[in-house]
Amino acid sequence: MSSPSFPMGPITGLHGRAVVVAGDDIDTDRIIPARFLKCVTFDGLGEQVFADDRVELAAAPTGPHPFDRPEVQGASLLVVNRNFGCGSSREHAPQALMRWGIRAVVGESFAEIFYGNCLALGIPCFTAAHDVVLNLQTALAAVPDQELRLSLDPSALEAPDGRLWELELQAGPRQMLLTGQWDATSQLLAHGAHLERTAAALPYLNGF
Known part of the structure; x- marks a missing residue:
């Protein structure tokens, strides 16, 4: 798997394929099993996303796990169901998804901490x-390799044949993503001169 490029700055939408992982209450231990939390950095987590589920389904009659199906390799949109990302608050879960290639998630609902961890990485979590x-998942099952267009404002997903699914994105996160305020590193770099002036005026940094 090639190293993915990570989002920076304002995010207005994306264009790409989707992968569906159906089922309610998929927790963070399924997204990235606990044994992979020993890593010093997040590098390599993308290869381990859904590791146990993928092994279990590899020889199943229903076929491989969605993340192993050839027609969705390189997908950037993940479509899930209810209460996705529940369980422990490990930030490794959205890190693993992002490093596999996921740049946005659409679902019925998300665990609050998972939602916040995704926002901190520039991954919008849309609800519907x-x-x-279910209608979206059915359409994707019928044509899994179709290229979709996702927008933040308005929040909607459009298929090549013109079908449109209206989505919801909370106003606060939408504003942060559209303006780039979600990206703390870029915000710090953009205000570098101000930070240097502040540091120069701090007694405990300057010996006075």
Whole structure:
């Protein structure tokens, strides 16, 4: 797997394929099992995302795990169901998804801490009603390799044939993503001169 490029600055949407991981209450231990939390850095976590589920489904009659299906390799959108990312608050879960290539998630609902950890990485988590998500998953099952267009404002997902799924994104996170305020590193770099002036005036940094 090639090293993915990570989001920086303002995020207005994306264009790409989607991978569906169906089921309610998929927790962070399934997204990235606890044994991988010993890593010193997040590098390599993308290869281990859903590790146990992928091994279990590798020889299953239903076929491999969605993340192992060839038609969705390189997908940037993840479509899930209810209460995705529940369980422990490990930030490794969104890190693993991002390093696999996921740049946005659409689902019925998300665990609050998982949602916040995704926002800190520039990964918008959109919500939609149960029937909307099921309709989207059905459409993706029928044509898994279709290229979709996702926008933040308005929050919507469009298929190549013109079908449109209206989504929801909280106003605060949407504003942070559209303006780039989610990206703490870029914010610090953009205000470098101000930070240097502040540091120069701090007695405990300057010996006075």
